[in-house]
Amino acid sequence: MIAKFDYHVPATLKEACEMKQEYGSSGVIVAGGSDVYAKLHDGNHRYDHVIDIKKIPEMKGIEWSEQEGLSLGAAVTHHEIERHPVITERYQVLVQGVRTVGSLQVRNRGTIGGNICTAAPSADGVGPLLVLNSECVIHGIGGERIVPLAEFFTGPKRTVLRSDEVLVRVRMKNPASRYGGAYFKYGRRNAMEIALLNISVYLEVDDDNKTCTEMRIALGTSAPTPIRVHKTEQYFIGKDLTDNEAVAKGGDLVIEEASPRSSWRANSNFRLTLLRQLVPRTVKTAYKSLIEE
Amino acid sequence: MYKKEISLTINNESYVREVAVNRTLLEFLREDLGLTGAKEGCNEGECGACTVLVDGKPVNSCLMLAVEADGSTILTIEGLADGDKLHPLQQAFIDEGAVQCGFCTPGMIMTGKAIIDEYGNPSEQEIRKLMEGNLCRCTGYTRVIKTVKKTADSMVENSDKK
Numbered sequence: 001m002i003a004k005f006d007y008h009v010p011a012t013l014k015e016a017c018e019m020k021q022e023y024g025s026s027g028v029i030v031a032g033g034s035d036v037y038a039k040l041h042d043g044n045h046r047y048d049h050v051i052d053i054k055k056i057p058e059m060k061g062i063e064w065s066e067q068e069g070l071s072l073g074a075a076v077t078h079h080e081i082e083r084h085p086v087i088t089e090r091y092q093v094l095v096q097g098v099r100t101v102g103s104l105q106v107r108n109r110g111t112i113g114g115n116i117c118t119a120a121p122s123a124d125g126v127g128p129l130l131v132l133n134s135e136c137v138i139h140g141i142g143g144e145r146i147v148p149l150a151e152f153f154t155g156p157k158r159t160v161l162r163s164d165e166v167l168v169r170v171r172m173k174n175p176a177s178r179y180g181g182a183y184f185k186y187g188r189r190n191a192m193e194i195a196l197l198n199i200s201v202y203l204e205v206d207d208d209n210k211t212c213t214e215m216r217i218a219l220g221t222s223a224p225t226p227i228r229v230h231k232t233e234q235y236f237i238g239k240d241l242t243d244n245e246a247v248a249k250g251g252d253l254v255i256e257e258a259s260p261r262s263s264w265r266a267n268s269n270f271r272l273t274l275l276r277q278l279v280p281r282t283v284k285t286a287y288k289s290l291i292e293e
Numbered sequence: 294m295y296k297k298e299i300s301l302t303i304n305n306e307s308y309v310r311e312v313a314v315n316r317t318l319l320e321f322l323r324e325d326l327g328l329t330g331a332k333e334g335c336n337e338g339e340c341g342a343c344t345v346l347v348d349g350k351p352v353n354s355c356l357m358l359a360v361e362a363d364g365s366t367i368l369t370i371e372g373l374a375d376g377d378k379l380h381p382l383q384q385a386f387i388d389e390g391a392v393q394c395g396f397c398t399p400g401m402i403m404t405g406k407a408i409i410d411e412y413g414n415p416s417e418q419e420i421r422k423l424m425e426g427n428l429c430r431c432t433g434y435t436r437v438i439k440t441v442k443k444t445a446d447s448m449v450e451n452s453d454k455k
Contacts, residue, residue: 001315002317003315004315006295006314007295007297007314007358033358033361034338034353034356037317037357038356041337042337050314054361099422102338103425103426103427104404104407104408104423104424105338105351105352105404106353108351109357190425191425191426192425192426192428
């Protein structure tokens with residue numbers, strides 16, 4: 001049984017921000033509830049106020065246009081994303097990530113905004129959004145501000161959101177018409193798994209079909225927050241992606257930028273060993289997806 | 294507000310009830326309405342034994358509040374048969390012996406039905422992926438997956454004939 005709380009359903013962003021401000025740490029913002037209600041079931045956590053933001057119009061729906069790109073409401077579910085025709089066609093790397101979240105049942109409730117705001121280092125939806133250069137639309141009592149997703153996380157389960165602020169949407173420009181994308185999740189089993197490690201890659205190549213012109217790599221559970229590894233990305237620019245040795249060297253570089261911790265699930269050295277092997281492999285998968293399309 | 298009135302449709306019947314806001318949909322179904330088909334396994338969204346369909350979508354009813362179901366249409370295992378006639382997937386689970394202790398079965402069948410409804414005739418591999426949130430601790434998944442696949446095949450075949 002979940003401990004008693006007061007349940008609030010704000011109809012507007014203004015109301016939601018005011019409630020969040022008023023209730024502070026005794027309140028919690030909930031969308032799909034797949035993290036929050038699971039946590040409340042364990043008996044060790046409780047909140048006096050649950051603020052359910054699912055009815056707020058600005059937080060709903062998937063919008064897409066050729067000019068503006070993609071905009072996901074914070075309350076959009078993972079399953080809505082994985083079934084959306086434009087996203088499945090043009091944002092494959094995002095689909096690859098979100099479809100590994102929990103289970104179908106969890107993806108039908110859990111939202112992309114929740115995946116971001118829970119701020120777990122392992123979030124499956126976040127890496128793909130990072131390599132798509134997403135930005136967050138944040139609303140507070142004073143108005144709106146835009147923060148790049150790469151600057152959104154400040155620590156494990158910590159974000160830049162202020163006491164009166166909520167995430168409204170996450171948006172990104174269209175990827176290049178030709179790009180390679182791949183999401184790799186390392187876990188001990190296929191189903192219902194939290195990533196021991198995850199890697200997202202977005203890359204573009206020159207007209208010769210092998211010289212890398214753009215490389216974006218995001219890592220999950222490899223640092224206190226999901227991160228981009230800019231030095232490794234920079235290394236790849238100008239490299240021939242069919243050159244196995246050159247690609248493998250990216251794995252040696254990436255471990256300089258990662259700082260995974262040891263946890264009961266895996267120790268730090270194991271995670272570094274995985275990164276050295278799996279980053280080059282994921283780059284190759286992304287490259288292959290571009291060449292074979 | 295600790296209590297709230299909700300109105301919803303469950304297995305084709307309308308209900309108007311007052312519920313405590315911290316009551317999960319699973320507790321509401323089982324304890325308030327006596328619909329004990331959906332089971333409480335892990336109570337944290339891992340096992341899928343509590344799966345019911347909300348507006349056609351499979352969800353873990355242990356991770357959803359009853360008040361969140363206000364205005365929606367819910368189908369539980371109790372509402373799946375048409376009178377005495379079992380749903381093809383229920384019948385197939387019996388015929389194929391896809392049941393052992395039976396605790397996970399209501400959740401398995403509800404997810405299986407939702408997958409067939411949404412995807413038509415998914416491949417065996419797709420079924421495996423889509424049913425990853427229903428755990429069986431007796432025997433495994435081979436018969437369950439085969440049974441869902443077989444039922445999907447025959448339902449598609451039957452609808453083609455019509």
